[in-house]
Amino acid sequence: MERARAEEGRGMRTLALVVAAVLLAVSFSAFPVSAAAQSPAPSPAGGPAIPILYLQVIGETVGTKYEFTPSVILLPQVPIVLNVTFYNNQSTSSAVAHTFTINDAKGNPVINTGLVNPQANVTFQFTINSMTNITYSNRTLTNYSFTPGPYPGSTDNGTIQWYCIPHSSLGMVGTIMLATAIPTAAVPQKGVLLRAYWIGMIGIAAMLVWIVISYFVIKSSSPHFKDHKAHVRKGLP
Secondary structure, three states: OOHHHHHHHHHHHHHHHHHHHHHHHHHHOOOOOOOOOOOOOOOOOOOOOOOEEEEEEEEEEEEEEEEEEOOEEOOOOOOOOEEEEEEOOOOHOOOOEOOOEEEEOOOEEEOOOOOOOOOOOOEEEEEEEEEOOOEEOOOOOOOOEEEEEEEOOOOOOOOOOEHHHHHHOOOOOOEEEEEOOOOOOOOOOOOOOHHHHHHHHHHHHHHHHHHHHHHHHHHHHOOOOHHHHHHHHHHOO
Protein backbone atom coordinates (compact mmCIF):
# COMPACT_ATOMS: atom_id res chain seq x y z
CA MET A 1 0.00 0.00 0.00
CA GLU A 2 2.83 2.36 0.80
CA ARG A 3 4.30 1.59 -2.60
CA ALA A 4 0.98 2.43 -4.27
CA ARG A 5 0.84 5.73 -2.42
CA ALA A 6 4.41 6.48 -3.45
CA GLU A 7 3.58 5.70 -7.06
CA GLU A 8 0.51 7.91 -6.83
CA GLY A 9 2.59 10.72 -5.32
CA ARG A 10 5.16 10.48 -8.10
CA GLY A 11 2.34 10.55 -10.68
CA MET A 12 0.91 13.71 -9.17
CA ARG A 13 4.33 15.36 -9.12
CA THR A 14 4.89 14.45 -12.76
CA LEU A 15 1.47 15.81 -13.72
CA ALA A 16 2.13 19.01 -11.76
CA LEU A 17 5.49 19.50 -13.50
CA VAL A 18 3.92 18.97 -16.94
CA VAL A 19 1.16 21.48 -16.19
CA ALA A 20 3.75 23.94 -14.86
CA ALA A 21 5.83 23.62 -18.02
CA VAL A 22 2.78 24.25 -20.20
CA LEU A 23 1.77 27.31 -18.17
CA LEU A 24 5.32 28.65 -18.29
CA ALA A 25 5.39 28.33 -22.08
CA VAL A 26 2.00 30.04 -22.42
CA SER A 27 3.06 32.86 -20.08
CA PHE A 28 6.22 33.62 -22.06
CA SER A 29 4.36 33.47 -25.37
CA ALA A 30 2.08 36.28 -24.17
CA PHE A 31 4.96 38.72 -23.98
CA PRO A 32 6.11 40.48 -27.16
CA VAL A 33 9.34 39.29 -28.70
CA SER A 34 11.73 41.99 -29.76
CA ALA A 35 12.33 41.94 -33.48
CA ALA A 36 15.77 42.53 -34.89
CA ALA A 37 16.17 46.16 -35.85
CA GLN A 38 16.40 46.62 -39.60
CA SER A 39 18.43 49.54 -40.80
CA PRO A 40 17.15 51.31 -43.92
CA ALA A 41 18.88 50.60 -47.17
CA PRO A 42 21.51 53.23 -47.90
CA SER A 43 20.93 55.68 -50.70
CA PRO A 44 23.19 55.62 -53.78
CA ALA A 45 25.11 58.53 -52.29
CA GLY A 46 25.82 56.52 -49.15
CA GLY A 47 23.43 58.43 -46.88
CA PRO A 48 20.22 57.17 -45.28
CA ALA A 49 17.44 56.14 -47.63
CA ILE A 50 14.58 58.57 -48.22
CA PRO A 51 11.15 56.90 -47.93
CA ILE A 52 8.84 56.88 -50.94
CA LEU A 53 5.13 57.61 -50.67
CA TYR A 54 3.09 56.15 -53.54
CA LEU A 55 -0.31 57.68 -54.14
CA GLN A 56 -2.94 58.29 -56.79
CA VAL A 57 -4.57 61.65 -57.45
CA ILE A 58 -7.75 61.72 -59.51
CA GLY A 59 -9.11 64.63 -61.50
CA GLU A 60 -12.88 64.38 -61.74
CA THR A 61 -16.22 66.12 -61.59
CA VAL A 62 -17.89 66.19 -58.17
CA GLY A 63 -21.37 67.62 -58.48
CA THR A 64 -20.87 70.58 -60.77
CA LYS A 65 -17.24 71.26 -59.83
CA TYR A 66 -13.91 70.00 -61.09
CA GLU A 67 -11.88 68.64 -58.16
CA PHE A 68 -8.80 66.67 -57.21
CA THR A 69 -9.33 63.51 -55.11
CA PRO A 70 -7.71 63.68 -52.64
CA SER A 71 -7.29 67.44 -52.54
CA VAL A 72 -5.01 67.28 -49.47
CA ILE A 73 -1.86 65.15 -49.19
CA LEU A 74 -0.50 64.70 -45.67
CA LEU A 75 3.22 64.03 -45.39
CA PRO A 76 4.35 61.86 -42.46
CA GLN A 77 7.82 63.42 -42.60
CA VAL A 78 10.32 65.32 -44.69
CA PRO A 79 12.39 64.63 -46.65
CA ILE A 80 10.19 62.25 -48.58
CA VAL A 81 9.80 61.16 -52.19
CA LEU A 82 6.32 61.49 -53.68
CA ASN A 83 5.50 59.07 -56.48
CA VAL A 84 2.23 60.39 -57.91
CA THR A 85 0.00 58.77 -60.50
CA PHE A 86 -2.38 61.42 -61.81
CA TYR A 87 -5.51 59.95 -63.41
CA ASN A 88 -8.11 61.93 -65.35
CA ASN A 89 -11.45 60.34 -64.53
CA GLN A 90 -13.53 62.47 -66.87
CA SER A 91 -15.63 60.64 -69.44
CA THR A 92 -14.14 60.37 -72.89
CA SER A 93 -17.13 62.16 -74.39
CA SER A 94 -16.52 65.21 -72.17
CA ALA A 95 -13.10 65.87 -73.74
CA VAL A 96 -12.08 67.68 -70.52
CA ALA A 97 -8.32 67.57 -69.92
CA HIS A 98 -6.62 68.30 -66.58
CA THR A 99 -3.10 69.00 -65.37
CA PHE A 100 -1.19 68.47 -62.15
CA THR A 101 1.03 71.52 -61.76
CA ILE A 102 3.28 72.98 -59.05
CA ASN A 103 4.75 76.47 -59.49
CA ASP A 104 8.03 77.81 -58.17
CA ALA A 105 8.21 80.97 -56.07
CA LYS A 106 8.35 83.07 -59.26
CA GLY A 107 5.11 81.63 -60.60
CA ASN A 108 6.70 79.36 -63.20
CA PRO A 109 5.16 75.87 -63.56
CA VAL A 110 8.07 73.55 -62.76
CA ILE A 111 6.29 70.25 -62.07
CA ASN A 112 3.68 69.95 -64.81
CA THR A 113 2.07 66.87 -66.36
CA GLY A 114 0.75 68.83 -69.30
CA LEU A 115 -2.82 68.22 -70.42
CA VAL A 116 -3.90 64.70 -69.46
CA ASN A 117 -6.79 63.49 -71.59
CA PRO A 118 -9.88 61.76 -70.14
CA GLN A 119 -9.29 58.17 -68.94
CA ALA A 120 -5.52 58.62 -69.25
CA ASN A 121 -2.90 58.81 -66.52
CA VAL A 122 0.68 59.89 -66.00
CA THR A 123 3.16 59.00 -63.25
CA PHE A 124 5.91 61.30 -62.00
CA GLN A 125 8.13 61.61 -58.96
CA PHE A 126 9.71 64.41 -56.97
CA THR A 127 11.45 64.84 -53.62
CA ILE A 128 10.15 67.18 -50.94
CA ASN A 129 13.26 68.12 -48.98
CA SER A 130 11.30 70.55 -46.82
CA MET A 131 8.11 72.57 -47.13
CA THR A 132 10.17 75.27 -48.82
CA ASN A 133 12.33 73.13 -51.13
CA ILE A 134 11.51 70.54 -53.79
CA THR A 135 13.86 68.59 -56.04
CA TYR A 136 12.44 67.52 -59.39
CA SER A 137 13.95 65.59 -62.26
CA ASN A 138 12.93 67.38 -65.43
CA ARG A 139 12.77 66.09 -68.98
CA THR A 140 16.53 66.22 -69.41
CA LEU A 141 16.83 64.01 -66.30
CA THR A 142 18.81 66.60 -64.36
CA ASN A 143 17.75 67.39 -60.81
CA TYR A 144 16.38 70.87 -60.28
CA SER A 145 15.73 72.26 -56.78
CA PHE A 146 13.25 75.09 -56.31
CA THR A 147 11.10 76.84 -53.76
CA PRO A 148 7.42 76.06 -54.36
CA GLY A 149 5.03 78.95 -54.81
CA PRO A 150 1.24 79.43 -54.75
CA TYR A 151 -1.04 78.78 -57.69
CA PRO A 152 -2.36 81.79 -59.67
CA GLY A 153 -4.67 83.95 -57.61
CA SER A 154 -3.57 82.44 -54.29
CA THR A 155 -1.07 83.37 -51.60
CA ASP A 156 1.74 81.43 -49.95
CA ASN A 157 0.30 79.93 -46.75
CA GLY A 158 3.24 77.71 -45.79
CA THR A 159 1.98 74.68 -47.70
CA ILE A 160 2.87 73.26 -51.09
CA GLN A 161 0.04 73.93 -53.53
CA TRP A 162 -0.78 72.23 -56.80
CA TYR A 163 -3.46 73.07 -59.33
CA CYS A 164 -5.00 72.35 -62.73
CA ILE A 165 -3.95 75.02 -65.20
CA PRO A 166 -7.28 75.33 -67.12
CA HIS A 167 -9.49 74.92 -64.02
CA SER A 168 -7.68 76.54 -61.06
CA SER A 169 -10.02 79.53 -61.18
CA LEU A 170 -12.91 77.05 -60.76
CA GLY A 171 -11.43 75.67 -57.55
CA MET A 172 -9.49 72.68 -58.89
CA VAL A 173 -6.54 73.01 -56.52
CA GLY A 174 -4.77 70.84 -53.96
CA THR A 175 -2.50 71.18 -50.94
CA ILE A 176 0.46 69.23 -49.58
CA MET A 177 0.81 69.54 -45.81
CA LEU A 178 3.15 68.18 -43.16
CA ALA A 179 1.06 66.05 -40.80
CA THR A 180 2.98 67.12 -37.68
CA ALA A 181 2.07 70.73 -38.39
CA ILE A 182 -1.68 70.08 -38.03
CA PRO A 183 -2.98 71.12 -34.58
CA THR A 184 -4.72 68.41 -32.60
CA ALA A 185 -8.41 68.94 -31.90
CA ALA A 186 -8.23 67.63 -28.34
CA VAL A 187 -5.79 66.10 -25.92
CA PRO A 188 -5.92 62.32 -26.36
CA GLN A 189 -7.15 60.38 -23.37
CA LYS A 190 -4.56 58.27 -21.61
CA GLY A 191 -5.39 54.69 -20.77
CA VAL A 192 -4.03 51.19 -20.54
CA LEU A 193 -3.13 49.45 -23.77
CA LEU A 194 -5.27 46.38 -24.40
CA ARG A 195 -2.22 44.17 -24.90
CA ALA A 196 -0.65 45.33 -21.63
CA TYR A 197 -3.95 44.65 -19.85
CA TRP A 198 -4.12 41.05 -21.05
CA ILE A 199 -0.44 40.47 -20.28
CA GLY A 200 -1.10 41.61 -16.70
CA MET A 201 -4.18 39.38 -16.41
CA ILE A 202 -2.24 36.37 -17.72
CA GLY A 203 0.53 37.09 -15.23
CA ILE A 204 -1.93 37.17 -12.31
CA ALA A 205 -3.64 33.96 -13.47
CA ALA A 206 -0.27 32.21 -13.89
CA MET A 207 0.77 33.26 -10.39
CA LEU A 208 -2.44 31.82 -8.88
CA VAL A 209 -2.02 28.56 -10.76
CA TRP A 210 1.61 28.34 -9.61
CA ILE A 211 0.41 28.68 -5.99
CA VAL A 212 -2.08 25.81 -6.44
CA ILE A 213 0.54 23.62 -8.15
CA SER A 214 3.08 24.34 -5.42
CA TYR A 215 0.53 23.34 -2.78
CA PHE A 216 -0.14 19.96 -4.38
CA VAL A 217 3.55 19.30 -5.10
CA ILE A 218 4.49 20.00 -1.47
CA LYS A 219 1.52 18.03 -0.16
CA SER A 220 2.24 14.97 -2.34
CA SER A 221 5.93 15.02 -1.38
CA SER A 222 5.26 15.13 2.39
CA PRO A 223 5.69 11.80 4.31
CA HIS A 224 2.66 12.80 6.41
CA PHE A 225 0.38 12.91 3.36
CA LYS A 226 -2.56 10.49 3.64
CA ASP A 227 -5.15 10.06 0.95
CA HIS A 228 -8.86 9.57 1.73
CA LYS A 229 -8.62 5.75 1.62
CA ALA A 230 -6.05 5.75 4.44
CA HIS A 231 -8.35 7.89 6.56
CA VAL A 232 -11.27 5.53 5.99
CA ARG A 233 -9.20 2.50 6.97
CA LYS A 234 -8.43 4.17 10.30
CA GLY A 235 -12.09 4.99 10.91
CA LEU A 236 -11.63 8.71 10.16
CA PRO A 237 -14.13 10.73 8.14
